[in-house]
Structure formats: C-alpha cells, structure tokens
Amino acid sequence: MDYLTIIQILDSSVRLATPLLLTCLAGLFSERAGVVDIGLEGKLLIAAFLSGAAAAVTGSIWIGLLAGVAGSLAFSMIHGLASITFKGDQLISGVALNFLAAGLTVVVGQSWFQLGGRTPSLSGDGRFAPWNLPFSDAMAKIPVIGPAYDELISGHTALTYLALLAVPLSWWVLYRSRFGLRLRAVGENPSAVDTAGISVVRLRYAALVIAGVLCGLAGTYLASLAAGFVKDMSAGRGYIALAALIFAKWRPWYALWATLLFGLLEAIGNRYQSIALGDIVIPVQFMQALPYILTVIILAGFVGKAIPPRASGQSYVKER
Amino acid sequence: MTLMKSFLGAAAALALTSGTALADPAIIFDLGGKFDKSFNESSYNGAERWKAETGGSYRDVELQSDAQREQALRRFAENGFNPIVMAGFSFSTALETVAPDFPDTKFVIIDGVADAPNVRSIVFKEEEGSYIVGIAAAYAAKGDTVSFVGGMDIPLISKFACGYAQGFKSVKPDGKVIVNMTGTKPEAWNDPVKGGELTRAQKAAGSEVVFAAAGGTGLGVLQTAADEGMLAIGVDSNQNFLQPGHVLTSMVKRVDNAVYDAFMQGEDLETGLFVMGLANDGVGAAIDEYNEALITPEMKAAMDDATAKIISGEVVVHDYMSDETCPAFDKPGE
Numbered sequence: 001m002d003y004l005t006i007i008q009i010l011d012s013s014v015r016l017a018t019p020l021l022l023t024c025l026a027g028l029f030s031e032r033a034g035v036v037d038i039g040l041e042g043k044l045l046i047a048a049f050l051s052g053a054a055a056a057v058t059g060s061i062w063i064g065l066l067a068g069v070a071g072s073l074a075f076s077m078i079h080g081l082a083s084i085t086f087k088g089d090q091l092i093s094g095v096a097l098n099f100l101a102a103g104l105t106v107v108v109g110q111s112w113f114q115l116g117g118r119t120p121s122l123s124g125d126g127r128f129a130p131w132n133l134p135f136s137d138a139m140a141k142i143p144v145i146g147p148a149y150d151e152l153i154s155g156h157t158a159l160t161y162l163a164l165l166a167v168p169l170s171w172w173v174l175y176r177s178r179f180g181l182r183l184r185a186v187g188e189n190p191s192a193v194d195t196a197g198i199s200v201v202r203l204r205y206a207a208l209v210i211a212g213v214l215c216g217l218a219g220t221y222l223a224s225l226a227a228g229f230v231k232d233m234s235a236g237r238g239y240i241a242l243a244a245l246i247f248a249k250w251r252p253w254y255a256l257w258a259t260l261l262f263g264l265l266e267a268i269g270n271r272y273q274s275i276a277l278g279d280i281v282i283p284v285q286f287m288q289a290l291p292y293i294l295t296v297i298i299l300a301g302f303v304g305k306a307i308p309p310r311a312s313g314q315s316y317v318k319e320r
Numbered sequence: 321m322t323l324m325k326s327f328l329g330a331a332a333a334l335a336l337t338s339g340t341a342l343a344d345p346a347i348i349f350d351l352g353g354k355f356d357k358s359f360n361e362s363s364y365n366g367a368e369r370w371k372a373e374t375g376g377s378y379r380d381v382e383l384q385s386d387a388q389r390e391q392a393l394r395r396f397a398e399n400g401f402n403p404i405v406m407a408g409f410s411f412s413t414a415l416e417t418v419a420p421d422f423p424d425t426k427f428v429i430i431d432g433v434a435d436a437p438n439v440r441s442i443v444f445k446e447e448e449g450s451y452i453v454g455i456a457a458a459y460a461a462k463g464d465t466v467s468f469v470g471g472m473d474i475p476l477i478s479k480f481a482c483g484y485a486q487g488f489k490s491v492k493p494d495g496k497v498i499v500n501m502t503g504t505k506p507e508a509w510n511d512p513v514k515g516g517e518l519t520r521a522q523k524a525a526g527s528e529v530v531f532a533a534a535g536g537t538g539l540g541v542l543q544t545a546a547d548e549g550m551l552a553i554g555v556d557s558n559q560n561f562l563q564p565g566h567v568l569t570s571m572v573k574r575v576d577n578a579v580y581d582a583f584m585q586g587e588d589l590e591t592g593l594f595v596m597g598l599a600n601d602g603v604g605a606a607i608d609e610y611n612e613a614l615i616t617p618e619m620k621a622a623m624d625d626a627t628a629k630i631i632s633g634e635v636v637v638h639d640y641m642s643d644e645t646c647p648a649f650d651k652p653g654e
Contacts (some may be wrong), residue, residue, distance in 0.1 A: 267521075
C-alpha cells in the first residue's frame, strides 16, 4: 500500500462519511432535545428524492437542495406533530415515516417521471461540482503534502465542507449558547426547563427543525453524488448514523470521528475486498460486515457507557 | 406502505379475475422492481410487447420481500392465471413447493430451475454473453486492467464475472480483472452511491473498463464511469443510451423474448428445461447508435469470431455455477 493509495482511501472515506455525519448530527440535535429519531432514514430518502426530482426538472441543484430540505423538514414536522404535540410514541412515528418515505418516493416518482421511481439523471448544474480549493493544482506538485491537499482536502463538494463546518458549529450551539443549554436540559429534565418558564414544546420543535435541515442536506448530497434518485438509495445510512450517534455518545466531535471511522471502514472494504495475510485470506463478506462487528465490539467494551439523554423517548406531559 | 400495496394488489387481482373466463397470463417481478432498467424491466418489456401485439391483458406484481414469493404464486394460481411467469432465480424453492398443488397451471421460471412436470425452466448462458463483452473490454482498454461490479454476492453474479474474466483473458492472458461485489444483502441492488465508490476505487487501481451487473447500483457505476472518463458495460437490458459515449456495450439477456414466447404460447406451452445462449440469441452484446463509435473494427471482428467459435463448440466458456470456481479469477489479494 503506497502513500497515494492511502490518500485515495481517505478521500473516499470523506465522501462516504459526509452523509453519515450530517445525518448523525441531525439525530444528535433531535435526541439531545429528548426526541428519539429513528425516522432519519426516511428523511434522507425523501430529501434525496425531492432534491433529485427538483434538480432534474429545474436543472439546478441549489433548487434541488431547497426542495430536499423542505421535504425533510416536512417529515420532521410530522414527527413533531405526532410525538410532541400529540404525545405519541416517538419510535412508532419514526418507523412510520421510514415506510412512508420508502413507498411515497417510488409512487410519486413513477407518476412524475415514468421511470419506475427513478428520477432522470442529473448533469451539469444539476449536481454539486467539486470545489477545487485555491492553489490545489500548484500544490499537487509538492511531494507528500501536495497530493494530500489536492486529493484529500480539496476537490469535495460544497456540502462536504458544510458538514465539516457543522461539527464545531453544533458544538458551539450545544455547549456555548443559551439555546444549547436549554436544548440539552430539555432532553435531560424537561420539567425543570418548564419550571424555569421555557416552552418544552417549542424547544423540541426547534431541535427537529435543525434535524430536518441537516437530513435534507445529507439526502441532497446522496442524490447529487449518484446523479439522481434510485429507489431505496439511502440503503440503511440513516440507521448507520444512529449507530454512530450512540458510538459518539451524543457529542458533536465524537460524531465526526465515529462517522469518519464508518466511512473509512467502508472505503477499505470497497478497496480491498479480499485481503490475503500469508496463507489466510480474509473473505470479502468479513470486510463488508466489519462496520457492524466493530459497532458491537466497541459499544460492548471500548466506548465506555453510552448514556442517552435521560428524557429521550418520553413525551413531555405538563403536570397540572 | 409495502403491506398496503400487497393488500391492494390482492384486492385488485381478485376483483379482476372474478369475471373472466379465459385464463390470462401473469408475471411476478423480483425484488429489483419492474423498472430497474435491467433484468425485471426486460421481462416487463416482453410482457408489454405481447400485450401490444395481441391486445390481451395480464396481471403483474412486484415483490417487496422474500417472504411474499410463495404467497404471490399461490394467489395467482388460485385465481386461475395461466401461465404464470416469474422473473428471478430466487423463485426455485417456492415454485417447487407450489407447482405440484396446481397441476393444471403452467409455470415459467426465468433464470432458475424448478423440477416439476408443469414448469418451464429457462436459463441463460450469461457466461457466453459476458465472454463476448470481456473481449470488447480487452480491446477497449489500453492497459491490462479492467473491472467488474456485481450487485448482491450470489453465484449467479459471479457467473457474469467469470465469463467476463475469461473473455478478457482470452485476449490479454496476463491482464488483471478486479471483481467487486456491492454487498451481501438485497440493498446491494439499490445503492448507486456505493457502486460509484467501488468504481472510483477500481479506477484508482488501474481499471479502464467496468462491467456492472448490479441492478440499480449499476446506474451509479455507469454514472461514475462517465464522470471519471472510464468506459462502462451495461447488463441485461440495453443500457447503451444511459451515458452515451461512455457505455462500451451492454451484455443483453433476452429475458423479454423468454417472457414474450411464454405469453404467446399461453396455456399450451412446452415444459422442461430451456437453455438460451449465443446460439439461439438468448444473450449477446448490444451495438446501436449510442456506442457504434466505440466499437473498433478489430474489436467487432474478435467479438464475431468468438461468437462463432462458442456456437460451434470450439470454445467452451466455463460456467461458474457448475462448480463455484473460476479459472480466470485472480487469486484473492493479488
């Protein structure tokens, strides 16, 4: 394995981790406010579909982005309505959204485009173009740092940089702003927040809005990367993001490392489908199962105790 | 949603059959869905062609999960549809259970074999078609590396890969064929993002031509190949038009012909095992206005030559599924 290969694998990891990171942060905001969000997968899917559809029709991925975020937001609000306003079970509402997205995208897609739930392929401005950071061509000639800068740091799409920026931003919002303090409190002890005269319902909705926007970005990223929507294209990424969230103990910086780790494992699995170690050949199935195996192992032993926000999963009933 | 769909489907099937006396044919699509631009769509096209030519009507259902196979078969058989065509190797077990219970109904299984007197089993020699596109890939690649992206990791897909590798190595014996599978679960048929990443990894490892046999995942492969300036090879249906100028050819499997023939013959169709290969136009490499420019004369000559030799029996392409090994695969890890 040479240096360039390592860079290429890391580059691929970043691409694969971007949607996971955005989705993981979405889950983080939602669960920190005490709303379990198993519907991340559905939001990803509906966002991917709407952004793919809007971008295909208008030819602009930016309009697609708006449509994707709007769709994801709408789903978030349905989740909020069911589980915050009407105090329904958050898990059931989330699962229902996943099914709704899986069916709706195909049925609506078929009636709009007659392509069996696919959207037409996106091209040109219908996708996010890679951003080449300044001097990347010139820097590429410098040994060691050059290729790393050119391949790994430069040349991703706007959403990747946005996702990376979202990490410190989330940290700041959660731990350094008044809003964040209240948000965390609402996930731990909503009655205390209520006693202080702050609306629990409003805070939880605010968290779901943030989650909706982040999922919308992630879905649009998928549609842009694959140049269109294909049914079920989220392929379980929403669930992986949930696993990463537990892994990350509901913290933004840990979320970054956890999703990068998942991305890295997938990239290695893609690049080396079978690895020969002397006489023993590690089969490809093992490489593909590695992220899941690792989740179990790390959760069981290494990560320490992952304690979810205390009030997550419970709807808040005001005492009278 | 899925559940509701099947309920609605059941209701619709019942409502429609209650009044009809003459048996209509029916078709069951496999998990990829009937518009997968690939295998299922090809069978759908065959059924639609029959419908357009004869003015008849047929019922269809798209499966949403493995558990529905037997259920769907029984429902169609009980409602008197005849023949019942199913597209997909995964039906073998379910069909062997169901077929004896309905001796007067004819079943057609495409891509699989079921042992019962009222079943027509149609199998394709994908290895032969893949061999031909492997030759095309060898002529199109300047270097000596090409690659393959499969969908779900099953022997049938390795059969494509094996034929492809043999064809490629018949031209470039010392060349390298990178074979990657997307996954081991049904999601592997619908993950274009992962398909794209696999393609990028293969390009980084030197591949110039990628053959995708991966359903919806293949669309991501074709897209990435176009983005990265590689050539791709489509599968099952003619996919040349998807990325004009970047799809070298498509390994077409004339599933549509198989469905069309079965529907045409109706209740009187012959049962038994039918093998569709190069000799009876069951498989082949698609050439049309979208890829003409990519097919060089010597490439075409080599492809035609190999086709003739396979038909005459001079060249025998190894079938991966016969012994689950492939002489043309590289040793793992190399």
